[in-house]
Amino acid sequence: MRPRLADVAARAGVSIKTVSNVINDFPHISRGTREKVTAAIEELGYRPNLSARNLAKGRTGVIVLGVPRLDMPYFASLAMQLITAAEAASWWVQIRQTRGERAAELELLAESRQSRIDGMVLSPLRLHESDLAERSGLPLVMLGERRFAPVDHVGIDNAAAATSAVQHLLETGRRRIAVVGGPMRSDQRVVGARSTLRAHGLDLPAELHLPVRGVTGRHGEEAMEAFLRSGHPMPDAVFCVTDWLAMGVIRALRLHGFRVPDDVAVMGFDDIPYDLAALPTLSTIAPDREEIARLAVASLRRQEAAGTPEVQHTVVGHRLVPRESTAATGPVPTARG
Amino acid sequence: MRPRLADVAARAGVSIKTVSNVINDFPHISRGTREKVTAAIEELGYRPNLSARNLAKGRTGVIVLGVPRLDMPYFASLAMQLITAAEAASWWVQIRQTRGERAAELELLAESRQSRIDGMVLSPLRLHESDLAERSGLPLVMLGERRFAPVDHVGIDNAAAATSAVQHLLETGRRRIAVVGGPMRSDQRVVGARSTLRAHGLDLPAELHLPVRGVTGRHGEEAMEAFLRSGHPMPDAVFCVTDWLAMGVIRALRLHGFRVPDDVAVMGFDDIPYDLAALPTLSTIAPDREEIARLAVASLRRQEAAGTPEVQHTVVGHRLVPRESTAATGPVPTARG
DNA sequence: ACCCGGATTTACAGCGCTAGAAATTTGCTC
DNA sequence: GAGCAAATTTCTAGCGCTGTAAATCCGGGT
Numbered sequence: 001m002r003p004r005l006a007d008v009a010a011r012a013g014v015s016i017k018t019v020s021n022v023i024n025d026f027p028h029i030s031r032g033t034r035e036k037v038t039a040a041i042e043e044l045g046y047r048p049n050l051s052a053r054n055l056a057k058g059r060t061g062v063i064v065l066g067v068p069r070l071d072m073p074y075f076a077s078l079a080m081q082l083i084t085a086a087e088a089a090s091w092w093v094q095i096r097q098t099r100g101e102r103a104a105e106l107e108l109l110a111e112s113r114q115s116r117i118d119g120m121v122l123s124p125l126r127l128h129e130s131d132l133a134e135r136s137g138l139p140l141v142m143l144g145e146r147r148f149a150p151v152d153h154v155g156i157d158n159a160a161a162a163t164s165a166v167q168h169l170l171e172t173g174r175r176r177i178a179v180v181g182g183p184m185r186s187d188q189r190v191v192g193a194r195s196t197l198r199a200h201g202l203d204l205p206a207e208l209h210l211p212v213r214g215v216t217g218r219h220g221e222e223a224m225e226a227f228l229r230s231g232h233p234m235p236d237a238v239f240c241v242t243d244w245l246a247m248g249v250i251r252a253l254r255l256h257g258f259r260v261p262d263d264v265a266v267m268g269f270d271d272i273p274y275d276l277a278a279l280p281t282l283s284t285i286a287p288d289r290e291e292i293a294r295l296a297v298a299s300l301r302r303q304e305a306a307g308t309p310e311v312q313h314t315v316v317g318h319r320l321v322p323r324e325s326t327a328a329t330g331p332v333p334t335a336r337g
Numbered sequence: 338m339r340p341r342l343a344d345v346a347a348r349a350g351v352s353i354k355t356v357s358n359v360i361n362d363f364p365h366i367s368r369g370t371r372e373k374v375t376a377a378i379e380e381l382g383y384r385p386n387l388s389a390r391n392l393a394k395g396r397t398g399v400i401v402l403g404v405p406r407l408d409m410p411y412f413a414s415l416a417m418q419l420i421t422a423a424e425a426a427s428w429w430v431q432i433r434q435t436r437g438e439r440a441a442e443l444e445l446l447a448e449s450r451q452s453r454i455d456g457m458v459l460s461p462l463r464l465h466e467s468d469l470a471e472r473s474g475l476p477l478v479m480l481g482e483r484r485f486a487p488v489d490h491v492g493i494d495n496a497a498a499a500t501s502a503v504q505h506l507l508e509t510g511r512r513r514i515a516v517v518g519g520p521m522r523s524d525q526r527v528v529g530a531r532s533t534l535r536a537h538g539l540d541l542p543a544e545l546h547l548p549v550r551g552v553t554g555r556h557g558e559e560a561m562e563a564f565l566r567s568g569h570p571m572p573d574a575v576f577c578v579t580d581w582l583a584m585g586v587i588r589a590l591r592l593h594g595f596r597v598p599d600d601v602a603v604m605g606f607d608d609i610p611y612d613l614a615a616l617p618t619l620s621t622i623a624p625d626r627e628e629i630a631r632l633a634v635a636s637l638r639r640q641e642a643a644g645t646p647e648v649q650h651t652v653v654g655h656r657l658v659p660r661e662s663t664a665a666t667g668p669v670p671t672a673r674g
Numbered sequence: 675a676c677c678c679g680g681a682t683t684t685a686c687a688g689c690g691c692t693a694g695a696a697a698t699t700t701g702c703t704c
Numbered sequence: 705g706a707g708c709a710a711a712t713t714t715c716t717a718g719c720g721c722t723g724t725a726a727a728t729c730c731g732g733g734t
Contacts, residue, residue, distance in 0.1 A: 342721065
């Protein structure tokens with residue numbers, strides 16, 4: 001059997017509560033006692049029983065991270081970071097997947113209301129602000145593009161990031177810029193791109209806004225195919241609201257004989273690891289995921305400490321990462337043989 | 338405050354234990370009682386307190402999944418499946434990352450020994466069989482290529498999968514086949530490929546075995562670059578032990594003017610989502626991850642039930658997924674303008 | 675009407691840990 | 705050496721749920 005507090009206490013010749021005090025770093029423990037107890041813990045290999053501790057404390061030690069899918073690398077990477085950040089606050093992360101379904105997101109929210117968890121980090125895709133009306137006092141923080149007034153939020157400034165992306169394209173001499181994304185998901189990014197174009201005396205004509213119903217390569221490829229079929233004059237750059245979309249777009253462009261970046265520059269968003277294995281490597285916007293994770297955990301702690309503190313919306317930084325896909329001149333794969 | 342068993346009992350007019358019995362599906366409960374209790378639970382929105390339950394049961398309800406990194410899509414996807422499979426056994430999954438470091442893998446193993454968890458699913462990269470010597474009775478199941486005699490294992494037959502891959506390349510008329518992978522990680526796949534070549538009267542000359550020290554695109558690209566610099570005669574096909582490697586290999590090939598698959602076919606392994614966004618789409622081997630996850634959980638349950646049951650090594654199926662990168666003739670991106 | 679065995683339900687003792695209050699010891703002061 | 709406050713340690717209840725064993729109920733047989 002695993003050793004219990006009582007075993008440690010017996011071995012150290014003190015009371016059970018003293019051991020508990022040592023473990024919990026109470027003040028007022030004499031040096032000698034602390035040493036005796038620490039030694040006993042060491043010798044016995046004692047580890048606290050978390051179920052018992054949690055029961056006594058009325059805390060579960062678990063927070064939930066709700067993301068659409070774990071096999072989307074953006075979210076996988078976010079999960080990685082959140083797990084690390086949460087450990088620092090003695091929380092374990094339980095990952096729940098919503099598949100981007102509104103029903104699943106609502107269910108998570110409902111669960112949080114009656115729940116056995118200490119907090120929730122949610123990356124919602126389909127939730128409406130009104131869904132939050134009857135949320136419980138459970139610490140909750142939202143990630144992602146949309147901000148809901150009544151809840152803490154951590155995220156980058158997507159419009160500003162889109163601005164950097166578009167400016168980067170403009171700086172490399174591009175003028176006719178298409179945008180792949182929205183309407184549902186990536187509104188801020190599209191909005192940011194459009195307003196930046198406008199600020200430079202350019203425009204985002206309707207035919208250059210290619211809407212998608214998802215953010216995978218297939219969606220990007222289909223959107224670009226549709227555009228190519230439409231017969232509109234080609235853009236000289238495409239800004240995609242995710243890297244995955246961008247890969248599909250590049251695929252479609254190249255299948256139709258366009259060179260990237262020579263004929264058309266392509267810009268993504270997210271900075272997923274595959275960007276570097278692609279040909280051309282993908283220029284992108286890299287959100288500071290580590291910071292997002294850290295601040296999300298910080299928000300939960302704040303909410304746990306104060307009952308219902310003021311709502312905070314926090315903006316995290318991002319970086320423009322220029323790579324081959326937007327280079328002024330890029331590698332030209334030459335057919336050989 | 339959240340309702341407790343006692344509240345439900347009071348409301349239903351029965352004892353606390355009867356409510357517990359209903360919740361735990363004990364036999365011998367009269368229909369009337371069951372209905373009263375169920376109604377009370379419903380009305381109060383009662384949810385059992387897991388900390389308390391786990392404490393009473395001496396079970397934590399948590400299993401650990403140890404993987405190298407969550408942002409490798411193979412493992413992300415595996416984690417996804419495992420979470421789902423574990424839910425069916427009322428377990429939730431705590432993901433731990435080893436970064437492929439032996440020390441981290443050992444640490445996980447050590448933790449399992451003194452631990453607060455019900456079981457562990459481990460996908461080891463650097464562990465030695467001897468490291469398992471003093472493992473505790475904690476249910477443990479290993480995934481991945483290497484089988485350790487004393488522990489349950491679930492995985493595909495990597496050598497057989499490599500055989501299908503190589504046969505596929507042979508069937509599309511390729512004869513000079515290079516292999517990217519190993520020596521550390523993917524031995525079975527390399528071994529399978531080599532023996533298949535041999536079985537067909539071919540060979541894997543040393544210069545066509547390109548070893549790598551990792552499985553990312555960068556590793557693949559560097560390995561292929563090194564080969565190209567070496568001046569050896571070109572292969573007409575490359576089998577890579579992961580898709581990610583394959584992407585890097587394709588990148589290197591195309592940068593040097595080779596067409597894929599026309600000049601060189603490339604075959605991957607894992608079936609990650611990006612395969613479809615690549616140009617060309619990547620032929621690959623798709624392990625049945627869902628089955629792996631399901632069987633891993635089943636193994637843990639079996640071990641939990643019987644004290645130390647017989648060790649089982651289970652083989653799960655895989656599929657060959659032919660795509661553009663190994664087509665007899667593929668799409669030819671034509672430079673335009 | 676009474677007894678018996680199986681069907682149902684209840685009482686009660688923990689699971690291992692923490693919190694608050696009480697008890698004890700210690701260090702000083704005079 | 706007594707007296708007092710602060711420092712340190714122990715006592716005593718639970719946290720909410722489950723398992724065992726004992727109690728109660730019920731219908732049929734006599």
